[in-house]
Every structure is written in structure tokens, then in C-alpha cells.
Amino acid sequence: MAVLLGCIADDFTGGTDLAGMLVKSGMKTIQLIGVPTGPAPDDVDAIVIALKSRTNPVADAIEESLAALEWLRQQGCKQYYFKYCSTFDSTPKGNIGPVAEALMKALDTKFTIACPAFPANKRSIYKGHLFVGDELLSESGMRNHPLTPMTNSNLVRVLQAQVKGKVGLTDYSFVKGGAGVIDKRFTDLQKDGCQFSIVDALSDIDLYSIGAACADLPLITGGSGIALGLPENFRKKGLLKIIGDANKLGTVRGLKAVIAGSCSVATQEQVRVMKEKSPAYFVDPLALVDGKDVVAEALSWVSENITKGPVLVYATSAPEIVKSIQEKVGVNKAGEMVEHALAHIAQGLVKLGVGQLIVAGGETAGAVVKALGISGLRIGPEIAPGVPWTKAVFEQSHNEPFVLALKSGNFGGPQFFNEAWDYIQ
Incomplete structure (x- = not known):
């Protein structure tokens, strides 16, 4: 069985979060801890490599993420996913932006998205601003995070401070129009010189639309929410079957x-x-x-x-x-x-x-x-x-x-x- 989606998560719970979303959508998924050395399992559709790179020095985070990408490329993955927290946990120096740019360079791709939205857990993005429930990120408990205090809710500005490329916005006026409108917005942003787009999302319906618009992007970056819409892209291409037992664990004791x-x-x-x-x-x-x-x-x-x-x-x-x-x-x-x-x-x-x-x-x-x-x-x-x-x-x-x-x-x-x-x- 070919591995369809190769994912790199910047912490362990985030990796499990993403893997769970993929299984929920019918992809047999395994999460591997750290950069593997052996071959991939032969019975999975998606692999999530969980790193501990969220708060590492930037250079270390980049090095480890590129090593994970190289292993995933050796497995023949069709698409790649860089997963970070739905509250965009980072500092002005990184690590989200620098790691994303390094992955883009390695994959020779000029454009990707950044969308940490996860409406089911009350993380939404509107006009480029991240909300936790009804509060702006900067007014939420994340402003007091001991390692990555988030004091700016404008993700365009947060990401722009971390990357060399230009950051644009696909706001809700485009997202509500569906996958076709979103895809056109991505094309227009690239013509305007943007390498990144923050993407608004208020509901799971938006996530499915965004996922569909990302079908041909070599690299996607975001929280786990976008993963909802990705398995269907592979089904439309005849690469993934509908699986009813993707989440079975078997015997439980102890x-x-x-x-x-x-x-x-x-x-x-x-x-x-x-x-x-x-x-x-x-x-x-x-x-x-x-x-x-x-x-x-x-x-x-x-x-x-x-x-x-x-x-x-x-x-x-x-x-x-x-x-x-x-x-x-x-x-x-x-x-x-x-x-x-x-x-x-x-x-x-x-x-x-x-x-x-x-x-x-x-x-x-x-x-x-x-x-x-x-x-x-x-x-x-x-x-x-x-x-x-x-x-x-x-x-x-x-x-x-x-x-x-x-x-x-x-x-x-x-x-x-x-x-x-x-x-x-």
C-alpha cells in the first residue's frame, strides 16, 4: 500500500491530534516518534512523524524537520503536511515560519497556506485574526504561556515576522465561496508575490472547502483541522478507499x-x-x-x-x-x-x-x-x-x-x- 500523506508534527500531542483527524476521515494512520530509520509500515495510508521541535532552537527544529521530510519522501508520499498548534504557538523568531520555509525549499514549492483553525475546539480565524472561543488569541490564556506567549492575534503579522517571503490573506469573503473561489484566491496571491496565505475558517464546512482547494499543493501547513478535507482529495483520484475500521485498536487491558x-x-x-x-x-x-x-x-x-x-x-x-x-x-x-x-x-x-x-x-x-x-x-x-x-x-x-x-x-x-x-x- 502506498503512503499518501506524509506529516510532520512539531510536538507529540499535536501529532496524535492530526493522526486522529485522519483516521476519523477514513485513513489508516500511524504516528511515529522521532525521525524513523527503517521502512514504513505497509498497511497505512498516512504517516505522522511527531517531533519535539516546537520550542527547540530554530536551527535544530529545521534540521530535524528536514530529516523527517527526507524519510517521508523516501516512502513515496503524494503530499506533505506540517502540523503545529491551533493557537499558532511560536515566537517572533519561529519556529513555524522558518520550518515552513525550509520545507518549501526542500520540496521546491513556491506557495503554501497557514491555517491553524479548529472550530470544534473553538479555534477560528476571521480577517486573519485567531480567536479562542469568543476571545482574540491575545486576550486568551495563551497570552500567559510560559514558553510561547501569544500576544498578537493577527496571524499575517505573526507569520510575516518569522519568514522572508510575503504573507497574504485569504479572508472569509473568499472562503465562503467554496473550493473554486479559494483556489482562485491562491492563484491571485501568488501573482502578487505571496509565498504564504493565512486562511480564514469559522466552521468544519470551511475546512472541507479549504482542504479541497489544497488538493494539488505539495505542502500544507496548519493545525489538525485542515486534515478533515484531505482524504476526500485522494478518494477523488482513486487512491483511497472508504474504510470502516480505521480506528480499531483490539484488546485493551491494565x-x-x-x-x-x-x-x-x-x-x-x-x-x-x-x-x-x-x-x-x-x-x-x-x-x-x-x-x-x-x-x-x-x-x-x-x-x-x-x-x-x-x-x-x-x-x-x-x-x-x-x-x-x-x-x-x-x-x-x-x-x-x-x-x-x-x-x-x-x-x-x-x-x-x-x-x-x-x-x-x-x-x-x-x-x-x-x-x-x-x-x-x-x-x-x-x-x-x-x-x-x-x-x-x-x-x-x-x-x-x-x-x-x-x-x-x-x-x-x-x-x-x-x-x-x-x-x-
Whole structure:
């Protein structure tokens, strides 16, 4: 089976988000962790390579993304996709723009789009401005993000600050006209010297139209929403069949646990709600700073409570607490300390019999996946928009089936941690 769509995601939860959207639309999809070395699986339509490049130095992000692209090209992919967060997480230096330009150069293409819209998760774009619900991005909780604070909602300006090429806009007056009108707008923008176009989107209908207009673009960049419209392009070309079992995972066993490292507003609420019904242990970042053996204490607590139902281990804290820790030890070190501790706790959870695991937060998910020796994820049923259950593929033999959900910090409703288990029973 030929691989149709080759995707590069700049973090782990974002990769799972995209892969879940593709499976939802009938493409058999696998997510691979890091740049692969061997051949692609022979039973998939799409491959998502999940990197940890969102907050890396720009040069490192470019190098890793180009290596992923080269591997995907060797698999004969028909089209390529650079996936980033639906809140356009980046800084004036990158990494979205520089990585996109490097990929365009490698593919020898002169034009692409940038559309992080995901209406199902209340991310919409109008007149080039990104909204989170009814708030401009710059007024949302993302303005306080510890690594990529988003203080400008105008994506044309945000992207233009990161790239050398000209950035244009396909606003809603074109998008509402459908795929043909959108495609003509892309042609006109290229005539005007644009290499990029931010694209407005307010609904899933818009995403399907945009996806159709992108059928012949070698490279697409955006959030996971645009993926809704891409599988149909391959069906129209006779390259993809309608598949009814693309999301089947098979046997599920093992104890249940949640690890939450994200400090997003959504995850804070999910933690609060789960704590009302389930045993919960707080991994205190200040205790880590003081050198206490928090991992051992956490696992001792887990061993006493794991049979009482899903347990929650969380480092999720309010922004002011995160800021105070960053001021004490530095932004990067603060994050690394928490990720390191949660990754070691995840290893201990598996030894205690956990076979069903939810991880909240992109950086946390990356650390956990690496610590557990997971090389890939078979994508299963969707729990909430952008968050599917997956079955782990391990670097070394692993007999027991192990399923996990990697949740972007901002995704899911208040009951997410409590209700997720119902989707794999």
C-alpha cells in the first residue's frame, strides 16, 4: 500500500491530534516518534512523524524537520503536511515560519497556506485574526504561556515576522465561496508575490472547502483541522478507499492512570474535576527544586491507591506558581525538571500494571513517550475533538497491549479525564 500523506508534527500531542483527524476521515494512520530509520509500515495510508521541535532552537527544529521530510519522501508520499498548534504557538523568531520555509525549499514549492483553525475546539480565524472561543488569541490564556506567549492575534503579522517571503490573506469573503473561489484566491496571491496565505475558517464546512482547494499543493501547513478535507482529495483520484475500521485498536487491558503536566486553563479544570472523584497526587515543582525524591514518593502513593480506580498524578499549577519557579531556576530548567519527574513516574506506573494511560501536555507527552520506549502509535477512537486513544508500538518487544491518549493541554472538556475510558470499553 502506498503512503499518501506524509506529516510532520512539531510536538507529540499535536501529532496524535492530526493522526486522529485522519483516521476519523477514513485513513489508516500511524504516528511515529522521532525521525524513523527503517521502512514504513505497509498497511497505512498516512504517516505522522511527531517531533519535539516546537520550542527547540530554530536551527535544530529545521534540521530535524528536514530529516523527517527526507524519510517521508523516501516512502513515496503524494503530499506533505506540517502540523503545529491551533493557537499558532511560536515566537517572533519561529519556529513555524522558518520550518515552513525550509520545507518549501526542500520540496521546491513556491506557495503554501497557514491555517491553524479548529472550530470544534473553538479555534477560528476571521480577517486573519485567531480567536479562542469568543476571545482574540491575545486576550486568551495563551497570552500567559510560559514558553510561547501569544500576544498578537493577527496571524499575517505573526507569520510575516518569522519568514522572508510575503504573507497574504485569504479572508472569509473568499472562503465562503467554496473550493473554486479559494483556489482562485491562491492563484491571485501568488501573482502578487505571496509565498504564504493565512486562511480564514469559522466552521468544519470551511475546512472541507479549504482542504479541497489544497488538493494539488505539495505542502500544507496548519493545525489538525485542515486534515478533515484531505482524504476526500485522494478518494477523488482513486487512491483511497472508504474504510470502516480505521480506528480499531483490539484488546485493551491494565490499570488506569492520568499524568497531567500541562498548566493550561483547560487542564487545570480537568484536574480539579477528576480530583473530586479519584485519588490524586500533586508533584510539587518546588519540592523538585529543593531536591526531594518526589518520584519515589509519588510511586509509593500510587502503589497504595492504584486499585481504587483511575489515579491522577499531576504537576498542573496556576500561572503565577509556574512563573515563580521559572524565576528561581530558569524557564527551560523548570520545565525539564517537571517533565523528567513525570516521565520516571510513567515508567513506574507501567511496572505497577498500568495499561491505560492519559497524558496531558505536549512537552510532558514527549518526555513520557520517550521514557517508555514507544516508537509509534496506532490511532484509535476519538475521545474528544483532536484527542484519540492510541495503541503503543514499542522499540523493543512488549507483550501486553498498552493504550494511551496524548492530550494537548488546551483540549477537552471539564469531564475529559473521567469520561475518556468509556471510549475504549
